[in-house]
Amino acid sequence: MPVVSQRCTEEPLTAAMWRRNGLLAALPGVEQQRLAGELQLVDLGLRDLLYEVGQPIISVYFPLSCVLSMVTPVGDEVVEVATVGPEGMVGLPAFLGATTSAHQVYCQVPGRALQFSVDTLARFVSDEGDLHRLLHRYTQAVMVFLGQSVACNRLHTIEQRCARWLAHTHDRVDQDRFPLTQEFLAQMLGVRRASVSISAQILQQAGLIRYSRGRITVLDRNGLHAAACPCYLIIRREFDEL
Numbered sequence: 001m002p003v004v005s006q007r008c009t010e011e012p013l014t015a016a017m018w019r020r021n022g023l024l025a026a027l028p029g030v031e032q033q034r035l036a037g038e039l040q041l042v043d044l045g046l047r048d049l050l051y052e053v054g055q056p057i058i059s060v061y062f063p064l065s066c067v068l069s070m071v072t073p074v075g076d077e078v079v080e081v082a083t084v085g086p087e088g089m090v091g092l093p094a095f096l097g098a099t100t101s102a103h104q105v106y107c108q109v110p111g112r113a114l115q116f117s118v119d120t121l122a123r124f125v126s127d128e129g130d131l132h133r134l135l136h137r138y139t140q141a142v143m144v145f146l147g148q149s150v151a152c153n154r155l156h157t158i159e160q161r162c163a164r165w166l167a168h169t170h171d172r173v174d175q176d177r178f179p180l181t182q183e184f185l186a187q188m189l190g191v192r193r194a195s196v197s198i199s200a201q202i203l204q205q206a207g208l209i210r211y212s213r214g215r216i217t218v219l220d221r222n223g224l225h226a227a228a229c230p231c232y233l234i235i236r237r238e239f240d241e242l
Contacts, residue, residue: 013041018114021062022087023134026242031130038124039114044068044107046179050090051101059115060091066111067172069188070103080188082145083108083165085172087239088138094118095125095135108188109169109178134242141238152231158191160229162199165189166209167228170218171236177217203227 015032018039019025024032044050044066051057053073061068067085071078081103084090090105125132152161165188169178186196203209208224210217218224225232 011041013039013114017041017064018062020064020086021089021114022239022242023089023138024062024114026134028130035116035124035131038116038120040116042113042115044110044113046107046110048107049104050107051103051105053102053104054100056099057091057094057101057118059117060089060094060121062089062114063172064112064114065174066107066113067109067169068105068113069108070105071188072103078104078187079190082142082149083168083172083188085169087172087242088142089135091118091121092135092139092142094121096139108184109173109180111173137242141242144238145235148231148235152229153190156229156231158189158195159199159202160227161189162196163203163208163224164228164232166203166216166218167221167224167232168235170221170224176219176221177215179214180216181214182211 013036015036018036018041019032024035027035039062042061050061050068063084063086065086067083068090069083070081070090072081093101125135152164156164162185165185169180170176182193182196182200185200186193189196200209200211203224204211206223206227208218208220208227210219
């Protein structure tokens with residue numbers, strides 16, 4: 001599967017816009033100013049592929065309003081490893097010294113992101129300054145996310161996992177309604193579509209969400225958080241502390 005050609009926009013990039021990304025917003029003002037001139041605004045559509053397994057990592061991406069999914073192909077199936085939204089970035093292997101991607105990464109919820117080349121990344125982290133230290137801390141948060149997800153898949157019910165996944169996605173978008181098919185959610189959770197259908201129906205009957213024509217509407221944010229397993233708060237706190 002070819003990596004998509006990025007749809008760059010000529011719209012002026014404002015400080016308020018790029019500070020919507022948690023990592024960029026956490027940088028000191030001086031570092032933000034240095035980096036601002038290197039960032040390129042891109043529009044990402046549903047299922048746009050950013051990285052392919054074994055292919056070179058050319059750019060890194062900082063989501064603003066999109067949600068990206070990192071998956072591992074296993075035969076004819078794929079298993080979701082992690083999701084990334086405006087709290088983080090994709091392309092972390094390039095920061096850690098890798099030149100190719102071990103996963104597929106594609107857009108799960110359409111929106112915007114900022115990108116710059118891996119050469120720019122290397123230049124900005126070579127002095128082990130603020131961006132370097134922040135990405136080290138982000139690496140730790142991602143490791144917690146991955147470890148917690150493994151435990152979650154083993155110990156918690158499909159309904160709890162479904163609520164956690166929806167809560168994380170809702171946190172990352174600017175609206176209560178976002179596109180999501182049951183087939184896609186089943187693929188991300190690694191379960192049968194029928195199991196997701198039952199879980200979504202339970203959450204809908206409880207008045208937490210509404211599902212219609214491939215779109216999820218969150219009706220009760222707090223209720224959805226309560227329905228999720230404890231992994232939701234553990235992961236959320238880890239990224240909030242960046």
